[in-house]
Amino acid sequence: MRPVVIAACLLLLAPITDSWWASGSAVILDPRMICKKNRRTRGRLAQICRNETGLLKEITKGVTLGATECAHQFRNRRWNCTTQRRSMRKILMRDTRETGFVNAITAAGVTYSITRACTAGSLLECSCEKGAPKPRRGRESVTLPPSQVPTERWQWGGCSDNVRFGLKKSREFMDSRYRKRSDIKTLIKLHNHNAGRLAVKNNMKMECKCHGLSGSCTLRTCWWRMPTFREVGDRLRDRFEGAAKVIASNDGDSFMPESPSIKKPGKKDIIYSEESPDFCSANLKTGSLGTLGRQCNISSAGTDSCDQLCCRRGYKETSVRDTENCNCQFKWCCEVICETCYVKRNIQTCL
Structure with missing residues (x-):
């Protein structure tokens, strides 16, 4: 496992x-x-x-x-x-x-x-729950457009x-x-x-689908989804x-x-x-592995910023060579052909 x-x-x-x-x-x-x-x-x-x-x-x-x-x-x-x-x-x-x-x-x-x-x-x-979805707290039926307003022939369906x-x-x-x-x-x-x-x-959500001629919604299939x-x-x-x-x-x-x-x-x-x-x-006592060697984001102000993640110990910056698609051209029909370009980017890791 x-x-x-x-x-x-x-x-x-x-x-x-x-x-x-x-x-x-x-x-x-x-x-x-x-x-x-x-x-x-x-x-x-x-x-x-x-x-x-x-x-x-x-x-x-x-x-x-x-x-x-x-x-x-x-x-x-x-x-x-x-x-x-x-x-x-x-x-x-x-x-x-x-x-x-x-x-x-x-x-x-x-x-x-x-x-x-x-x-x-x-x-x-x-199995799934069949029949009319029961209203859940704070989640009543969704608003329907005029063409889908329930009629006497309107009924429920679905599998929640x-x-x-x-x-x-x-x-x-x-x-x-x-x-x-x-x-x-x-x-x-x-x-x-x-x-x-x-x-x-x-946080279950109601999903619905209408059926019927000309959008009459004589049958509205609804179900609860996670x-x-x-x-x-x-x-x-x-x-x-x-x-x-x-x-x-x-x-x-x-x-x-x-x-x-x-x-x-x-x-x-x-x-x-x-x-x-x-x-x-x-x-070892607390299980903390520390942040030495973790990659940080020099341009971030969040939890992954180099100040935060490196605990203000500082960081080192190294250049790595990466590849990306470039000079892409569309070939009729229907293919896109690209070249492989090598680019350098800088990464920061915690000291």
Whole structure:
């Protein structure tokens, strides 16, 4: 299995023991292996392991999807959602906002993959949702042009993404081992799992197609579709930017904002309880790989700028020779012929 799958799932699939919180997990991130290591597991997880092999395959795809999106969203940051296993393992032992994002995007990926498989007919346990799409909060029917205004003969059709099944199976596989615990790390983990799922559920879109003579729209086929997973990743990245730091409540069964002046985080928000390292220098204890040798952007003012990414240590500039198409000509009909030109460009890497 690819390293990206291994890195993203360490937190998701690790056994829930007190020693794990202290020392991390070295579980090989293959759901089949997890099932082998949990033969004594009871309940829904055991049923999935024994009877739903197709579902396990989709869970693996979902983990890969989440890990790939994590790497994309953090590609220009000091911490770039590395697939280096030892580093990720140390990151996930802590309870930082980076850990929260990994939990959220992985839960979203598992939900997304299972739901997509239902619509495609790849799972025996589910199918798409047929019939009239039910109005979702804040998403009523789209406005129709005059020629498509419903008449007495107007009716519904369509086949929607079965996100309810995806949500259910994602919860069963990812949350079942943690539900009987109420320590702050578990509460934060479950909250961020749910935030990831809501990033899929709450952003479903209605798509419609009209049928009938002369645009009469006597039949309007509508269905609910999930957003692209890039949109899911973008929304969770925004939640990461505004993540809220929390502490355990006095009742021992919930959490609250670290400061009374901070608004209590909602279900869609990412939360954490530990401050992140700066990720500037390599540190085996925190899992930071540092930014030495990372390529930066001298013309940027964002997180990939040489000042930000190199932690103001400076950078070196080197020239590299690259190729590009040039002197392109259109040849009748219908071909474009180009020459290959060599160009020099400068790249900056952190010291």
